[in-house]
Amino acid sequence: MSTYEDNMSAVKETKATDKTQEKHMPGDEMIWLFLLGDMACFSLFFCMFAYYRLDEIELFRQSQAQLDVNIGSINTLFLLCSSWLVVMALKAARKGLAKYASFSMAGAALFGTGFVILKTLEYQHKAALDIDYLSNNFYVFYYILTGMHYFHVVIGVPLLIYYAVSLYRSKHISQTDVDNLESGALYWHMVDLLWIIIFPLVYLIP
Amino acid sequence: MLISIFSWVVGINHGMLFEKAFLESAAILILAFFKVRLVIMHFMEVGHAPTTLRLSCEAWVFVSCIGLIIMTGGQVQV
Structure with missing residues (x-):
């Protein structure tokens, strides 16, 4: 009888340990506070865009027709690939594969740079057409939403390059390195997910 | 990735998915937020x-x- 009870308690303990192991907090509380705050701010701007769009639906449609959907779509794919490479880099870093993690991170930075180049070209094209943030209400929101996002990408790409270089140089990856990498990866995924909403909202919805 | 390419095609050919703009907008946004949730x-x-x-x-x-x-x-x- 006592053997049965021992076995049962052992099973319970194993289940409890499994549950604690399953729950893993990516990054720390501070980075999540920043990310969720940032995401909430963007949500507010998304709703403001939608609200003003209701009032001037035809103007918004005409202005939207001037945007380059192909560049926006390629940028979406760039950021998705970049995010996926960051996931690969983090997995490799956890296994201690510094070089593999470094190359994945460099690839992610490359896709991020591609995004910046295409977005800059798009802004230049708009400037050549004498379109700026004061042209009409649509472009006010176009420049606020894409501009704030562009700013996030411009901060993120050097961060990815920094990770790539430091991983390439490191011979041993410590737990602190992995924790730092996790925070950077979370930031970059947030940049990706914000673009996933900005693109259809500004460029696609009829 | 496939959802992004699908949204791209729908964005170029308006009215391809639904005739009503509201339904097409809703479908595009639902797909976008589905992708966001996956991320x-x-x-x-x-x-x-x-x-x-x-x-x-x-x-x-x-x-x-x-x-x-x-x-x-x-x-x-x-």
């Missing part, structure tokens, strides 16, 4: 995170998605 749950590893964090993220996705669908559809004047 949050899998790439950001929130699927295995503590319940409070997971629920906060789920709430953000749900509220933003429903709010935008209603507002872009013009059903609500705030």
Whole structure:
């Protein structure tokens, strides 16, 4: 009888340990506070865009027709690939594969740079057409939403390059390195997910 | 990736998915937020995170998605 009870308690303990192991907090509380705050701010701007769009639906449609959907779509794919490479880099870093993690991170930075180049070209094209943030209400929101996002990408790409270089140089990856990498990866995924909403909202919805 | 390419095609050919603009907007936004949820749950590893964090993220996705669908559809004047 006592053997049965021992076995049962052992099973319970194993289940409890499994549950604690399953729950893993990516990054720390501070980075999540920043990310969720940032995401909430963007949500507010998304709703403001939608609200003003209701009032001037035809103007918004005409202005939207001037945007380059192909560049926006390629940028979406760039950021998705970049995010996926960051996931690969983090997995490799956890296994201690510094070089593999470094190359994945460099690839992610490359896709991020591609995004910046295409977005800059798009802004230049708009400037050549004498379109700026004061042209009409649509472009006010176009420049606020894409501009704030562009700013996030411009901060993120050097961060990815920094990770790539430091991983390439490191011979041993410590737990602190992995924790730092996790925070950077979370930031970059947030940049990706914000673009996933900005693109259809500004460029696609009829 | 496939969803992004699909949205790309729909964005170029308006009216391909639904004739009514509201339905097409809703479909495009639902697909976008579905992708966002995938990124949050899998790439950001929130699927295995503590319940409070997971629920906060789920709430953000749900509220933003429903709010935008209603507002872009013009059903609500705030």
